[in-house]
Amino acid sequence: MEVISSLDNKKIKYYSKLLLKKFRDSENLFLVEGEHLVLEAYRVGLLKEVIMSEDYEGKFDVPTTYVTYDIIKKLSNTLNPQKVIGVCKKEENKVIGNKVLLLDDIQDPGNLGTIIRSSVAFNIDTIILSNKSVDVYNDKVIRASEGMLFKINIIRDDIIKAINDLKNKDYIIYGTKVDGGTSIKDITPSDKYAIVMGNEGAGVSKEVLNLCDKYLYIPMNKDCESLNVGVATSIILFSFNK
Amino acid sequence: MEVISSLDNKKIKYYSKLLLKKFRDSENLFLVEGEHLVLEAYRVGLLKEVIMSEDYEGKFDVPTTYVTYDIIKKLSNTLNPQKVIGVCKKEENKVIGNKVLLLDDIQDPGNLGTIIRSSVAFNIDTIILSNKSVDVYNDKVIRASEGMLFKINIIRDDIIKAINDLKNKDYIIYGTKVDGGTSIKDITPSDKYAIVMGNEGAGVSKEVLNLCDKYLYIPMNKDCESLNVGVATSIILFSFNK
Numbered sequence: 001m002e003v004i005s006s007l008d009n010k011k012i013k014y015y016s017k018l019l020l021k022k023f024r025d026s027e028n029l030f031l032v033e034g035e036h037l038v039l040e041a042y043r044v045g046l047l048k049e050v051i052m053s054e055d056y057e058g059k060f061d062v063p064t065t066y067v068t069y070d071i072i073k074k075l076s077n078t079l080n081p082q083k084v085i086g087v088c089k090k091e092e093n094k095v096i097g098n099k100v101l102l103l104d105d106i107q108d109p110g111n112l113g114t115i116i117r118s119s120v121a122f123n124i125d126t127i128i129l130s131n132k133s134v135d136v137y138n139d140k141v142i143r144a145s146e147g148m149l150f151k152i153n154i155i156r157d158d159i160i161k162a163i164n165d166l167k168n169k170d171y172i173i174y175g176t177k178v179d180g181g182t183s184i185k186d187i188t189p190s191d192k193y194a195i196v197m198g199n200e201g202a203g204v205s206k207e208v209l210n211l212c213d214k215y216l217y218i219p220m221n222k223d224c225e226s227l228n229v230g231v232a233t234s235i236i237l238f239s240f241n242k
Numbered sequence: 243m244e245v246i247s248s249l250d251n252k253k254i255k256y257y258s259k260l261l262l263k264k265f266r267d268s269e270n271l272f273l274v275e276g277e278h279l280v281l282e283a284y285r286v287g288l289l290k291e292v293i294m295s296e297d298y299e300g301k302f303d304v305p306t307t308y309v310t311y312d313i314i315k316k317l318s319n320t321l322n323p324q325k326v327i328g329v330c331k332k333e334e335n336k337v338i339g340n341k342v343l344l345l346d347d348i349q350d351p352g353n354l355g356t357i358i359r360s361s362v363a364f365n366i367d368t369i370i371l372s373n374k375s376v377d378v379y380n381d382k383v384i385r386a387s388e389g390m391l392f393k394i395n396i397i398r399d400d401i402i403k404a405i406n407d408l409k410n411k412d413y414i415i416y417g418t419k420v421d422g423g424t425s426i427k428d429i430t431p432s433d434k435y436a437i438v439m440g441n442e443g444a445g446v447s448k449e450v451l452n453l454c455d456k457y458l459y460i461p462m463n464k465d466c467e468s469l470n471v472g473v474a475t476s477i478i479l480f481s482f483n484k
Contacts, residue, residue, distance in 0.1 A: 110352065114470045121466035144470075151465045218480070223393045224363035227476070228356045228386075234473040235480050238460070 003054045005068045012067070015051060015075055015087065021135045028090050030137035031075065034082035037142065040150040041088045049087040051075065056083035077139045090137070093155045095162075097125020100171060100194035101237070104159055104204050105132045106229065111200065112136065113144020114230035120148040122237035127152060128194075130159035159196075163211045166194045173212045175204055176236070178226070181215025184239045195240065197233045245296045247310040254309070257293060257317055257329065263377045270332050272379035273317065276324035279384065282392040283330045291329040293317065298325035319381045332379070335397045337404075339367020342413060342436035343479070346401055346446050347374045348471065353442065354378065355386020356472035362390040364479035369394060370436075372401035401438075405453045408436045415454045417446055418478070420468075423457025426481045437482065439475045 004012060015031070017023040024030045029048065032041055035058060041047040042060060050060050053069040072081050101124045106112050112134055119127055129136060136154050163173055172190040175181075176197065196212060198204035218227065218235055227235070246254060257273070259265040266272045271290065274283055277300060283289040284302060292302045295311040314323050343366045348354050354376055361369055371378060378396050405415055414432040417423075418439065438454060440446035460469065460477055469477070 114473060117466060118469060118473055121460075121462035121469055123463050146467075148466060218363075219483070220363035221365050224359060224390060225388075227360060227363055228472070230470070231356060231360055231473055231476040234469070235477055238477050238480075241461070 001054070001066055003066045003068060004071060007071070007074060011065060012071055012074070015085075018087070019075070019077070019139075021138070024090075024135070024137050030088055030090060031139070032086045032088055032142055033076050033078065033084075033139065035084055037147050037150075038084055038086035040147045041086050044150045046088045046091065046150065047086050048089050051085045051087065053083040058084060060086075078143075091153060091155075093157070094153075095126045095128070095155065095166070096153050098171075098192040099123060099125045099240075100128060100166060101126070101233070102128045102130070102159060102162060102194055102196045103133055104130050104196060104208055105199040105202075106130075106197070107134055107200055108229075109134050109138050109140035110144045111228070111230040113141045113146075115197075115233050116141070116145040116152060116154070117148045118230070118234035118237055120151045122234075122241040124237060125153060127154045128159070128162050129154065129156045131156060159208060160211070163194070163196070163208065167211070167213075172214060174214050174216055175209050175212030176232070177209070177215045177217055179217065181217050183219050184216050184236055185219060187216065187239055189240045189242065193240070195233075195236060197229060197236070200229050243296070243308055245308045245310060246313060249313070249316060253307060254313055254316070257327075260329070261317070261319070261381075263380070266332075266377070266379050272330055272332060273381070274328045274330055274384055275318050275320065275326075275381065277326055279389050279392075280326055280328035282389045283328050286392045288330045288333065288392065289328050290331050293327045293329070295325040300326060302328075320385075333395065333397075335399070336395075337368045337370070337397065337408070338395050340413075340434040341365060341367045341482075342370060342408060343368070343475070344370045344372070344401060344404060344436055344438040345375055346372050346438060346450055347441040347444075348372075348439070349376055349442055350471075351376050351380050351382035352386045353470070353472040355383045355388075357439075357475050358383070358387040358394060358396070359390045360472070360476035360479055362393045364476075364483040366479060367395060369396045370401070370404045371396065371398045373398060401450060402453070405436070405438070405450065409453070409455075414456060416456050416458055417451050417454030418474070419451070419457045419459055421459065423459050425461050426458050426478055427461060429458065429481055431482045431484065435482070437475075437478060439471060439478075442471050
Protein backbone atom coordinates (compact mmCIF):
# COMPACT_ATOMS: atom_id res chain seq x y z
CA MET A 1 0.00 0.00 0.00
CA GLU A 2 1.39 3.34 -1.05
CA VAL A 3 1.06 6.03 1.64
CA ILE A 4 1.46 9.61 0.46
CA SER A 5 3.26 11.83 2.95
CA SER A 6 4.23 14.81 0.79
CA LEU A 7 2.21 17.96 0.35
CA ASP A 8 3.90 18.39 -2.99
CA ASN A 9 2.25 15.27 -4.33
CA LYS A 10 0.10 16.17 -7.35
CA LYS A 11 -3.00 14.39 -6.07
CA ILE A 12 -2.79 16.07 -2.67
CA LYS A 13 -2.34 19.46 -4.30
CA TYR A 14 -5.46 18.80 -6.36
CA TYR A 15 -7.53 17.71 -3.33
CA SER A 16 -6.41 20.67 -1.21
CA LYS A 17 -7.60 23.06 -3.91
CA LEU A 18 -11.10 21.68 -3.25
CA LEU A 19 -11.04 23.70 -0.02
CA LEU A 20 -11.65 26.72 -2.29
CA LYS A 21 -15.15 27.47 -3.60
CA LYS A 22 -13.88 28.47 -7.04
CA PHE A 23 -12.18 25.12 -7.57
CA ARG A 24 -15.17 23.19 -6.17
CA ASP A 25 -17.35 24.99 -8.71
CA SER A 26 -15.08 24.30 -11.68
CA GLU A 27 -14.55 20.63 -10.79
CA ASN A 28 -18.13 20.02 -9.58
CA LEU A 29 -16.67 18.22 -6.57
CA PHE A 30 -16.46 18.82 -2.82
CA LEU A 31 -14.91 17.22 0.30
CA VAL A 32 -16.65 15.78 3.36
CA GLU A 33 -14.90 14.68 6.53
CA GLY A 34 -15.59 11.71 8.77
CA GLU A 35 -17.11 8.26 8.46
CA HIS A 36 -20.72 9.37 8.98
CA LEU A 37 -20.73 11.85 6.09
CA VAL A 38 -18.68 9.59 3.82
CA LEU A 39 -21.23 6.81 4.38
CA GLU A 40 -24.15 9.15 3.67
CA ALA A 41 -22.50 10.29 0.43
CA TYR A 42 -21.87 6.67 -0.55
CA ARG A 43 -25.50 5.73 0.16
CA VAL A 44 -26.85 8.34 -2.27
CA GLY A 45 -24.24 7.52 -4.93
CA LEU A 46 -22.29 10.78 -4.70
CA LEU A 47 -19.03 9.38 -3.28
CA LYS A 48 -16.34 9.35 -5.98
CA GLU A 49 -13.12 8.71 -4.07
CA VAL A 50 -11.88 8.48 -0.49
CA ILE A 51 -8.70 9.68 1.15
CA MET A 52 -7.83 7.87 4.37
CA SER A 53 -4.99 7.89 6.85
CA GLU A 54 -2.96 4.68 6.82
CA ASP A 55 -4.33 3.52 10.21
CA TYR A 56 -8.03 4.09 9.41
CA GLU A 57 -10.02 0.89 9.80
CA GLY A 58 -12.61 0.88 7.09
CA LYS A 59 -13.07 0.37 3.36
CA PHE A 60 -15.28 1.87 0.69
CA ASP A 61 -16.03 0.52 -2.74
CA VAL A 62 -14.46 3.53 -4.55
CA PRO A 63 -10.89 4.49 -5.54
CA THR A 64 -8.90 5.04 -2.35
CA THR A 65 -5.80 7.13 -1.60
CA TYR A 66 -3.81 6.38 1.57
CA VAL A 67 -2.03 9.27 3.26
CA THR A 68 -0.40 10.21 6.56
CA TYR A 69 -2.53 11.83 9.26
CA ASP A 70 -0.62 15.08 8.67
CA ILE A 71 -1.97 15.14 5.12
CA ILE A 72 -5.52 14.54 6.45
CA LYS A 73 -5.00 17.56 8.70
CA LYS A 74 -4.03 19.68 5.70
CA LEU A 75 -7.22 18.70 3.89
CA SER A 76 -9.44 19.48 6.89
CA ASN A 77 -10.46 22.69 8.60
CA THR A 78 -11.01 21.06 11.98
CA LEU A 79 -8.39 20.79 14.72
CA ASN A 80 -8.62 17.03 15.23
CA PRO A 81 -10.03 15.69 11.98
CA GLN A 82 -11.40 12.19 11.59
CA LYS A 83 -9.25 9.80 9.58
CA VAL A 84 -11.30 9.65 6.40
CA ILE A 85 -12.27 12.24 3.82
CA GLY A 86 -14.65 11.73 0.91
CA VAL A 87 -14.44 13.37 -2.50
CA CYS A 88 -18.05 13.84 -3.65
CA LYS A 89 -19.85 14.83 -6.83
CA LYS A 90 -22.34 17.69 -6.64
CA GLU A 91 -25.93 16.94 -7.52
CA GLU A 92 -27.69 18.21 -10.62
CA ASN A 93 -29.22 21.65 -10.73
CA LYS A 94 -32.94 20.90 -11.06
CA VAL A 95 -35.99 21.72 -8.94
CA ILE A 96 -37.84 18.61 -7.76
CA GLY A 97 -41.00 18.24 -5.69
CA ASN A 98 -43.81 20.58 -4.63
CA LYS A 99 -42.21 22.06 -1.54
CA VAL A 100 -39.46 24.56 -2.16
CA LEU A 101 -37.41 26.83 0.11
CA LEU A 102 -35.65 29.84 -1.45
CA LEU A 103 -32.80 31.49 0.46
CA ASP A 104 -31.98 35.07 -0.53
CA ASP A 105 -28.27 35.69 0.17
CA ILE A 106 -27.92 33.74 3.40
CA GLN A 107 -24.40 34.39 4.74
CA ASP A 108 -23.68 32.42 7.90
CA PRO A 109 -22.56 28.78 7.37
CA GLY A 110 -24.02 27.69 10.71
CA ASN A 111 -27.40 29.16 9.82
CA LEU A 112 -27.43 27.44 6.42
CA GLY A 113 -26.49 24.10 8.01
CA THR A 114 -29.29 24.45 10.56
CA ILE A 115 -31.78 25.34 7.82
CA ILE A 116 -30.78 22.28 5.76
CA ARG A 117 -31.33 20.05 8.81
CA SER A 118 -34.76 21.58 9.53
CA SER A 119 -35.72 21.39 5.84
CA VAL A 120 -35.23 17.61 5.89
CA ALA A 121 -37.16 17.39 9.18
CA PHE A 122 -40.13 19.28 7.74
CA ASN A 123 -40.27 17.67 4.30
CA ILE A 124 -38.94 20.37 1.97
CA ASP A 125 -38.05 18.84 -1.42
CA THR A 126 -35.69 21.45 -2.90
CA ILE A 127 -33.68 24.33 -1.45
CA ILE A 128 -32.74 27.07 -3.92
CA LEU A 129 -29.81 29.26 -2.88
CA SER A 130 -29.37 32.68 -4.47
CA ASN A 131 -26.04 33.17 -6.19
CA LYS A 132 -24.61 35.36 -3.41
CA SER A 133 -25.44 32.87 -0.63
CA VAL A 134 -22.69 31.07 1.26
CA ASP A 135 -21.45 27.92 -0.52
CA VAL A 136 -23.33 24.82 0.56
CA TYR A 137 -20.14 22.77 0.18
CA ASN A 138 -18.31 24.93 2.73
CA ASP A 139 -17.08 22.60 5.51
CA LYS A 140 -18.88 24.53 8.27
CA VAL A 141 -22.20 24.23 6.44
CA ILE A 142 -21.67 20.49 6.00
CA ARG A 143 -20.88 20.04 9.71
CA ALA A 144 -23.86 22.11 10.91
CA SER A 145 -26.21 20.18 8.61
CA GLU A 146 -25.33 16.97 10.52
CA GLY A 147 -25.15 14.98 7.30
CA MET A 148 -28.62 16.06 6.16
CA LEU A 149 -27.01 17.64 3.09
CA PHE A 150 -27.32 14.31 1.29
CA LYS A 151 -31.03 13.90 2.05
CA ILE A 152 -32.34 16.93 0.19
CA ASN A 153 -32.01 18.49 -3.26
CA ILE A 154 -30.04 21.76 -3.07
CA ILE A 155 -29.46 23.98 -6.09
CA ARG A 156 -28.06 27.44 -6.80
CA ASP A 157 -29.72 29.91 -9.15
CA ASP A 158 -30.49 33.54 -9.82
CA ILE A 159 -33.29 34.10 -7.31
CA ILE A 160 -35.46 36.35 -9.52
CA LYS A 161 -35.26 33.87 -12.39
CA ALA A 162 -35.97 30.97 -10.02
CA ILE A 163 -39.08 32.67 -8.60
CA ASN A 164 -40.42 33.47 -12.05
CA ASP A 165 -39.85 29.85 -13.15
CA LEU A 166 -41.74 28.60 -10.08
CA LYS A 167 -44.62 31.03 -10.68
CA ASN A 168 -44.94 29.74 -14.24
CA LYS A 169 -45.29 26.24 -12.78
CA ASP A 170 -48.09 27.33 -10.40
CA TYR A 171 -46.12 27.35 -7.17
CA ILE A 172 -47.50 29.88 -4.65
CA ILE A 173 -44.66 32.10 -3.44
CA TYR A 174 -44.72 33.00 0.28
CA GLY A 175 -42.64 35.88 1.62
CA THR A 176 -42.10 37.03 5.21
CA LYS A 177 -42.79 40.49 6.56
CA VAL A 178 -42.55 41.85 10.10
CA ASP A 179 -46.02 43.37 9.77
CA GLY A 180 -48.89 42.61 7.43
CA GLY A 181 -49.86 39.30 5.92
CA THR A 182 -51.12 36.16 7.65
CA SER A 183 -49.96 34.88 11.00
CA ILE A 184 -48.06 31.65 10.49
CA LYS A 185 -50.39 30.16 13.14
CA ASP A 186 -53.30 30.49 10.68
CA ILE A 187 -51.61 29.20 7.56
CA THR A 188 -53.22 26.66 5.23
CA PRO A 189 -50.44 25.83 2.77
CA SER A 190 -51.24 25.43 -0.92
CA ASP A 191 -50.29 22.14 -2.60
CA LYS A 192 -47.30 23.60 -4.42
CA TYR A 193 -45.41 26.25 -2.53
CA ALA A 194 -42.10 28.09 -2.32
CA ILE A 195 -41.13 30.01 0.82
CA VAL A 196 -38.59 32.84 0.51
CA MET A 197 -36.34 33.63 3.49
CA GLY A 198 -33.93 36.55 3.59
CA ASN A 199 -30.43 37.41 4.61
CA GLU A 200 -29.32 37.75 8.29
CA GLY A 201 -29.06 41.53 8.22
CA ALA A 202 -31.24 42.92 5.48
CA GLY A 203 -34.03 40.32 5.21
CA VAL A 204 -35.63 39.62 1.85
CA SER A 205 -34.83 42.21 -0.84
CA LYS A 206 -37.64 44.49 -1.98
CA GLU A 207 -37.52 43.18 -5.55
CA VAL A 208 -37.98 39.61 -4.33
CA LEU A 209 -40.71 40.62 -1.87
CA ASN A 210 -42.70 42.27 -4.67
CA LEU A 211 -42.76 38.96 -6.57
CA CYS A 212 -44.36 37.07 -3.68
CA ASP A 213 -48.02 35.99 -3.84
CA LYS A 214 -48.68 35.89 -0.09
CA TYR A 215 -47.06 37.25 3.06
CA LEU A 216 -46.49 35.68 6.46
CA TYR A 217 -45.37 36.78 9.90
CA ILE A 218 -44.45 34.96 13.11
CA PRO A 219 -46.47 36.41 16.02
CA MET A 220 -44.14 37.48 18.82
CA ASN A 221 -43.50 39.87 21.69
CA LYS A 222 -42.63 43.37 20.50
CA ASP A 223 -39.62 43.48 22.86
CA CYS A 224 -37.90 41.14 20.41
CA GLU A 225 -37.13 42.79 17.09
CA SER A 226 -36.37 39.63 15.17
CA LEU A 227 -35.45 35.96 15.44
CA ASN A 228 -32.31 34.20 14.28
CA VAL A 229 -32.90 33.37 10.58
CA GLY A 230 -32.33 29.64 11.17
CA VAL A 231 -34.98 29.69 13.90
CA ALA A 232 -37.47 31.78 11.89
CA THR A 233 -37.10 29.50 8.85
CA SER A 234 -37.51 26.39 11.00
CA ILE A 235 -40.68 27.70 12.66
CA ILE A 236 -42.21 28.50 9.27
CA LEU A 237 -41.29 25.09 7.82
CA PHE A 238 -42.67 23.38 10.96
CA SER A 239 -45.95 25.27 10.52
CA PHE A 240 -46.20 24.41 6.81
CA ASN A 241 -45.54 20.72 7.51
CA LYS A 242 -49.06 19.29 7.84
CA MET B 243 -9.30 63.53 31.05
CA GLU B 244 -7.05 60.70 32.16
CA VAL B 245 -6.60 58.02 29.49
CA ILE B 246 -5.25 54.68 30.72
CA SER B 247 -2.86 53.05 28.27
CA SER B 248 -1.15 50.48 30.48
CA LEU B 249 -2.22 46.89 30.91
CA ASP B 250 -0.54 46.94 34.29
CA ASN B 251 -3.03 49.48 35.57
CA LYS B 252 -4.88 48.05 38.56
CA LYS B 253 -8.35 48.90 37.22
CA ILE B 254 -7.62 47.31 33.84
CA LYS B 255 -6.27 44.18 35.51
CA TYR B 256 -9.50 43.99 37.49
CA TYR B 257 -11.72 44.44 34.43
CA SER B 258 -9.78 41.89 32.37
CA LYS B 259 -10.34 39.27 35.07
CA LEU B 260 -14.07 39.63 34.36
CA LEU B 261 -13.38 37.70 31.14
CA LEU B 262 -13.21 34.63 33.43
CA LYS B 263 -16.38 32.95 34.69
CA LYS B 264 -14.93 32.36 38.17
CA PHE B 265 -14.24 36.05 38.68
CA ARG B 266 -17.63 37.08 37.22
CA ASP B 267 -19.26 34.76 39.75
CA SER B 268 -17.33 36.05 42.74
CA GLU B 269 -17.82 39.74 41.81
CA ASN B 270 -21.41 39.33 40.56
CA LEU B 271 -20.42 41.46 37.54
CA PHE B 272 -19.99 40.91 33.80
CA LEU B 273 -18.90 42.86 30.71
CA VAL B 274 -20.90 43.76 27.61
CA GLU B 275 -19.47 45.29 24.44
CA GLY B 276 -20.90 47.94 22.17
CA GLU B 277 -23.31 50.84 22.43
CA HIS B 278 -26.47 48.76 21.86
CA LEU B 279 -25.86 46.39 24.77
CA VAL B 280 -24.55 49.14 27.05
CA LEU B 281 -27.75 51.11 26.44
CA GLU B 282 -29.93 48.06 27.12
CA ALA B 283 -28.09 47.43 30.39
CA TYR B 284 -28.50 51.10 31.35
CA ARG B 285 -32.23 50.99 30.59
CA VAL B 286 -32.85 48.11 33.02
CA GLY B 287 -30.62 49.62 35.73
CA LEU B 288 -27.84 47.04 35.54
CA LEU B 289 -25.07 49.28 34.14
CA LYS B 290 -22.55 50.05 36.89
CA GLU B 291 -19.59 51.56 35.01
CA VAL B 292 -18.40 52.10 31.44
CA ILE B 293 -14.98 51.82 29.87
CA MET B 294 -14.59 53.78 26.63
CA SER B 295 -11.81 54.53 24.22
CA GLU B 296 -10.73 58.17 24.23
CA ASP B 297 -12.30 58.92 20.84
CA TYR B 298 -15.72 57.34 21.56
CA GLU B 299 -18.50 59.86 21.11
CA GLY B 300 -21.04 59.18 23.78
CA LYS B 301 -21.69 59.53 27.49
CA PHE B 302 -23.45 57.49 30.13
CA ASP B 303 -24.61 58.61 33.55
CA VAL B 304 -22.32 56.16 35.41
CA PRO B 305 -18.64 56.23 36.47
CA THR B 306 -16.51 56.24 33.30
CA THR B 307 -12.96 55.07 32.63
CA TYR B 308 -11.17 56.33 29.48
CA VAL B 309 -8.67 54.04 27.85
CA THR B 310 -6.75 53.59 24.58
CA TYR B 311 -8.31 51.43 21.87
CA ASP B 312 -5.59 48.83 22.52
CA ILE B 313 -6.94 48.41 26.05
CA ILE B 314 -10.47 48.00 24.67
CA LYS B 315 -9.11 45.23 22.45
CA LYS B 316 -7.63 43.48 25.50
CA LEU B 317 -11.01 43.55 27.24
CA SER B 318 -12.87 42.19 24.21
CA ASN B 319 -12.94 38.81 22.53
CA THR B 320 -13.86 40.21 19.10
CA LEU B 321 -11.37 41.17 16.40
CA ASN B 322 -12.61 44.72 15.86
CA PRO B 323 -14.41 45.64 19.05
CA GLN B 324 -16.69 48.63 19.42
CA LYS B 325 -15.32 51.51 21.43
CA VAL B 326 -17.40 51.12 24.57
CA ILE B 327 -17.66 48.36 27.16
CA GLY B 328 -20.15 48.22 30.03
CA VAL B 329 -19.56 46.71 33.47
CA CYS B 330 -22.92 45.27 34.56
CA LYS B 331 -24.44 43.82 37.73
CA LYS B 332 -26.03 40.38 37.53
CA GLU B 333 -29.71 40.10 38.29
CA GLU B 334 -31.13 38.39 41.38
CA ASN B 335 -31.67 34.66 41.47
CA LYS B 336 -35.48 34.33 41.75
CA VAL B 337 -38.14 32.67 39.57
CA ILE B 338 -40.74 35.17 38.34
CA GLY B 339 -43.84 34.65 36.21
CA ASN B 340 -45.86 31.63 35.09
CA LYS B 341 -43.85 30.65 32.03
CA VAL B 342 -40.53 29.01 32.74
CA LEU B 343 -37.89 27.39 30.53
CA LEU B 344 -35.41 24.98 32.14
CA LEU B 345 -32.16 24.18 30.30
CA ASP B 346 -30.42 20.97 31.33
CA ASP B 347 -26.66 21.40 30.71
CA ILE B 348 -26.78 23.37 27.48
CA GLN B 349 -23.18 23.72 26.22
CA ASP B 350 -22.95 25.83 23.07
CA PRO B 351 -22.89 29.62 23.62
CA GLY B 352 -24.52 30.28 20.23
CA ASN B 353 -27.39 27.93 21.06
CA LEU B 354 -27.97 29.56 24.44
CA GLY B 355 -27.95 33.04 22.87
CA THR B 356 -30.48 31.94 20.26
CA ILE B 357 -32.70 30.39 22.94
CA ILE B 358 -32.64 33.60 25.01
CA ARG B 359 -33.69 35.59 21.92
CA SER B 360 -36.55 33.19 21.14
CA SER B 361 -37.62 33.10 24.81
CA VAL B 362 -38.19 36.86 24.76
CA ALA B 363 -40.02 36.56 21.43
CA PHE B 364 -42.38 33.92 22.79
CA ASN B 365 -43.04 35.42 26.22
CA ILE B 366 -41.09 33.19 28.59
CA ASP B 367 -40.73 34.91 32.01
CA THR B 368 -37.80 33.04 33.55
CA ILE B 369 -35.03 30.82 32.17
CA ILE B 370 -33.43 28.43 34.68
CA LEU B 371 -29.99 27.15 33.69
CA SER B 372 -28.66 23.97 35.31
CA ASN B 373 -25.36 24.42 37.12
CA LYS B 374 -23.33 22.73 34.38
CA SER B 375 -24.74 24.88 31.56
CA VAL B 376 -22.54 27.39 29.72
CA ASP B 377 -22.25 30.75 31.52
CA VAL B 378 -24.89 33.20 30.37
CA TYR B 379 -22.40 36.07 30.81
CA ASN B 380 -19.98 34.49 28.33
CA ASP B 381 -19.37 37.07 25.56
CA LYS B 382 -20.52 34.71 22.77
CA VAL B 383 -23.82 34.08 24.52
CA ILE B 384 -24.36 37.82 24.95
CA ARG B 385 -23.64 38.48 21.26
CA ALA B 386 -25.91 35.68 20.01
CA SER B 387 -28.75 36.88 22.25
CA GLU B 388 -28.73 40.21 20.36
CA GLY B 389 -29.19 42.19 23.57
CA MET B 390 -32.26 40.17 24.64
CA LEU B 391 -30.34 39.10 27.76
CA PHE B 392 -31.62 42.22 29.51
CA LYS B 393 -35.27 41.58 28.68
CA ILE B 394 -35.74 38.32 30.52
CA ASN B 395 -35.08 36.90 34.00
CA ILE B 396 -32.29 34.28 33.86
CA ILE B 397 -31.20 32.30 36.90
CA ARG B 398 -28.91 29.36 37.67
CA ASP B 399 -29.87 26.53 39.99
CA ASP B 400 -29.63 22.82 40.63
CA ILE B 401 -32.12 21.51 38.05
CA ILE B 402 -33.64 18.75 40.22
CA LYS B 403 -34.19 21.18 43.09
CA ALA B 404 -35.61 23.78 40.69
CA ILE B 405 -38.11 21.29 39.19
CA ASN B 406 -39.27 20.14 42.63
CA ASP B 407 -39.72 23.79 43.73
CA LEU B 408 -41.81 24.47 40.61
CA LYS B 409 -43.93 21.35 41.14
CA ASN B 410 -44.67 22.49 44.70
CA LYS B 411 -45.91 25.77 43.24
CA ASP B 412 -48.26 23.97 40.78
CA TYR B 413 -46.28 24.48 37.59
CA ILE B 414 -46.86 21.67 35.05
CA ILE B 415 -43.48 20.31 33.92
CA TYR B 416 -43.20 19.45 30.20
CA GLY B 417 -40.39 17.27 28.91
CA THR B 418 -39.46 16.31 25.34
CA LYS B 419 -39.13 12.80 23.99
CA VAL B 420 -38.44 11.59 20.45
CA ASP B 421 -41.38 9.19 20.69
CA GLY B 422 -44.38 9.11 22.97
CA GLY B 423 -46.28 12.01 24.45
CA THR B 424 -48.30 14.68 22.69
CA SER B 425 -47.46 16.24 19.34
CA ILE B 426 -46.53 19.86 19.91
CA LYS B 427 -49.11 20.67 17.20
CA ASP B 428 -51.89 19.56 19.57
CA ILE B 429 -50.70 21.25 22.74
CA THR B 430 -53.00 23.24 25.01
CA PRO B 431 -50.60 24.78 27.53
CA SER B 432 -51.58 24.94 31.20
CA ASP B 433 -51.62 28.35 32.92
CA LYS B 434 -48.39 27.77 34.80
CA TYR B 435 -45.79 25.74 32.98
CA ALA B 436 -42.11 24.89 32.85
CA ILE B 437 -40.56 23.31 29.74
CA VAL B 438 -37.35 21.30 30.12
CA MET B 439 -34.89 21.16 27.20
CA GLY B 440 -31.77 19.02 27.15
CA ASN B 441 -28.15 19.16 26.23
CA GLU B 442 -26.88 19.15 22.58
CA GLY B 443 -25.59 15.58 22.69
CA ALA B 444 -27.40 13.63 25.36
CA GLY B 445 -30.80 15.38 25.55
CA VAL B 446 -32.62 15.59 28.87
CA SER B 447 -31.20 13.32 31.59
CA LYS B 448 -33.31 10.34 32.67
CA GLU B 449 -33.63 11.62 36.22
CA VAL B 450 -35.03 14.94 34.99
CA LEU B 451 -37.31 13.23 32.47
CA ASN B 452 -38.85 11.10 35.22
CA LEU B 453 -39.84 14.24 37.11
CA CYS B 454 -41.84 15.63 34.17
CA ASP B 455 -45.67 15.65 34.25
CA LYS B 456 -46.23 15.60 30.47
CA TYR B 457 -44.21 14.73 27.37
CA LEU B 458 -44.02 16.41 23.99
CA TYR B 459 -42.55 15.68 20.57
CA ILE B 460 -42.09 17.68 17.38
CA PRO B 461 -43.54 15.75 14.41
CA MET B 462 -40.92 15.37 11.68
CA ASN B 463 -39.59 13.26 8.83
CA LYS B 464 -37.81 10.13 10.06
CA ASP B 465 -34.84 10.88 7.76
CA CYS B 466 -33.89 13.57 10.24
CA GLU B 467 -32.78 12.19 13.59
CA SER B 468 -32.96 15.42 15.52
CA LEU B 469 -33.10 19.20 15.27
CA ASN B 470 -30.61 21.77 16.48
CA VAL B 471 -31.49 22.37 20.16
CA GLY B 472 -31.96 26.12 19.59
CA VAL B 473 -34.41 25.35 16.79
CA ALA B 474 -36.28 22.65 18.75
CA THR B 475 -36.64 24.93 21.79
CA SER B 476 -37.82 27.82 19.62
CA ILE B 477 -40.48 25.69 17.89
CA ILE B 478 -41.82 24.50 21.24
CA LEU B 479 -41.90 28.02 22.71
CA PHE B 480 -43.61 29.29 19.53
CA SER B 481 -46.26 26.56 19.90
CA PHE B 482 -46.85 27.33 23.59
CA ASN B 483 -47.20 31.07 22.89
CA LYS B 484 -50.97 31.46 22.44
